[in-house]
Amino acid sequence: WSGSRGTVRLSPYLRRTVDSWDVVTTVSASGVATSTWRNASSVSTTGLSLTGSLRQTGRFGGTMSVGLQQEHHDASNLANGFTRDVTGWSANGNASFKATAALDLQLYLRYAPPRTLAQGRASSYVGSSIGARYKLRETAWANVNVNDPFLLSKYWSETGDATYRQRTDTNNRMRSVNASLTWTWGKIPEQKQRKQNADQPSGDAAPSPAR
Numbered sequence: 277w278s279g280s281r282g283t284v285r286l287s288p289y290l291r292r293t294v295d296s297w298d299v300v301t302t303v304s305a306s307g308v309a310t311s312t313w314r315n316a317s318s319v320s321t322t323g324l325s326l327t328g329s330l331r332q333t334g335r336f337g338g339t340m341s342v343g344l345q346q347e348h349h350d351a352s353n354l355a356n357g358f359t360r361d362v363t364g365w366s367a368n369g370n371a372s373f374k375a376t377a378a379l380d381l382q383l384y385l386r387y388a389p390p391r392t393l394a395q396g397r398a399s400s401y402v403g404s405s406i407g408a409r410y411k412l413r414e415t416a417w418a419n420v421n422v423n424d425p426f427l428l429s430k431y432w433s434e435t436g437d438a439t440y441r442q443r444t445d446t447n448n449r450m451r452s453v454n455a456s457l458t459w460t461w462g463k464i465p466e467q468k469q470r471k472q473n474a475d476q477p478s479g480d481a482a483p484s485p486a487r
Contacts, residue, residue: 281330281331281333282328282329282330282331283327283328283329284326284327284328284329285326285327285328286324286325286326286327287324287325287326287327288322288323288324289321289322289323289324289325290320290321290322291320291321291322292318292319292320292321293318293319293320294317294318295315295316295317295318296315296316296318296319297313297314297315297316298313298314298315298316298351298354298393298394298395299311299312299313299314299393299394300312300313300314300351300354300355300394300395301395301435301437301440301442302439303439303440309440314351314354314394315353316349316350316351316353316354316358316394317350317351317352317353318350319347319348319349319350319392320347320348320350321345321346321347321348322345322346323343323344323345323346324343324344324345325341325342325343325344325366326341326342326343327339327340327341328340328341332372332374334374335373335374335375336371336372336373336374337371337372338369338370338371338372339369339370340367340368340369341367341368341369342365342366342367343365343366343367344363344364344365344366345363345364345365345366345389346361346362346363347361347362347363347364347391347392348360348361348392349361349362349392349393349394351394351395354394355437357437357438358394358395358437360392360393360396360397361392362389362390362391362392362397364389364390364400365387365389366387366388366389367385367386367387368384368385368386368387369384369385369386370382370383370384370385371383377411378410378411378412379408379409379410379411380408380409380410381406381407381408382406382407382408382409383404383405383406383407384403384404384405384406384407385402385403385404386402386403386404387400387401387402388400388401388402388403393433393435395435395436395437396433396434396435396436397433397434398431398432398433399431399432399433400431401429401431402428402429403424403428403429404423404424404425404426404428405421405422405423405424405425406421406422406425407419407420407421407422408420408421415459415460415461416457416458416459416460417457417458417459418455418456418457418458419454419455419456419457419458420453420454420455421453421454421455422451422452422453423450423451423452423453423454424448424450424451424452425451427451429448429450430445430446430447430448431445431446432444432445432446433446
């Protein structure tokens with residue numbers, strides 16, 4: 277659906293991967309753990325996403341997408357019990373706000389749902405950023421962007437089978453600040469109108485009188 281203020285889109289999808297790669301860990305009787313890449317049977321995902329977009333006709337604008345998905349991970353060719361299911365939701369969006377005639381602000385946020393692994397599952401993940409764009413003059417802009425301003429980029433994973441259990445927590449230090457200055461110079465070349473051939477009559481010329 278498309279309207280004067282924006283668009284709304286509903287998208288169902290189906291994704292299937294065969295011979296997907298997975299890290300499989302085995303523990304021997306002496307307690308030695310060995311991790312290696314193996315080919316699992318398949319990973320199937322079915323889902324539905326709803327996306328809305330708002331045109332920035334005034335101060336506000338942006339897009340927002342929300343999805344629901346179900347993931348089936350089949351690695352039964354590697355070991356019994358390596359079949360797992362997970363249902364989750366996802367969301368991502370960006371919003372822009374025109375604070376003044378010269379200053380634009382932008383916020384980006386993304387939430388990724390949990391994932392299945394051959395021997396376990398991985399948690400959800402959050403990414404975010406805040407940006408500002410200031411118009412110095414007609415041909416110059418200053419830009420500042422802060423990545424992960426709320427320190428949300430952390431996740432965990434759990435793996436295991438009948439012989440072991442392992443949990444890994446990761447807290448990434450991804451906060452960073454980037455600044456840039458952009459300017460343009462010159463102007464777009466003017467298109468010169470092609471001169472008409474003197475021998476070619478003009479399209480709106482008056483017809484010659486009949487004899």
